[in-house]
Amino acid sequence: MKPRLNPNTAAPELMQAMIDFENRVRNSGLEHSLIDLVKSRASQINGCAFCIHMHTRDARANGETEERLYLLDAWRESPLYSDRERAALGWTEALTLVSQTHAPDSDYEALKAQFTDEEQVKLTLLIAAINAWNRIAIGFRAVHPVKANRAAA
Secondary structure, X not given: XXXXXXXXXXXXXXXXXXXXXXXXXXXXXXXXXHHHHHHHHHHHHHOOHHHHHHHHHHHHHOOOOHHHHHOHHHHHHOOOOOXXXXXXXXXXXXXXXXXXXXXXXXXHHHHHHHOOHHHHHHHHHHHHHHHHHHHHHHHOOOOOOOOHHHOOO
């Protein structure tokens, strides 16, 4: 795969605004482990290899286990995730697939049971941010780092 363009070079001021937004969301007070799971899950749904690579690497660096990362796509069937994480992952899926789900009341009720009003906004902005990053990376064909001996011929 070959990158189409570098958005940071093409529109540096707007990309800096996106980076600033990302930094504010990341430092909003939500648990970093939760942020890593949400970013990884949304990126899985969207099929963004660049972001999956980045966020699973970040999650591992922040202490996340390989097992929980491997099972993230099947979080509903695994007992490894807390009720709070389940609510966040359900909301992530609902909003990432909003054209299909229309953010169902059941997902929102699970969210309300685990997150304050302020945290609901923070989480929703986190989900919006990672979905925007996925679209930027996929649209412009960002390529994740690859070790030379692992690259496809």
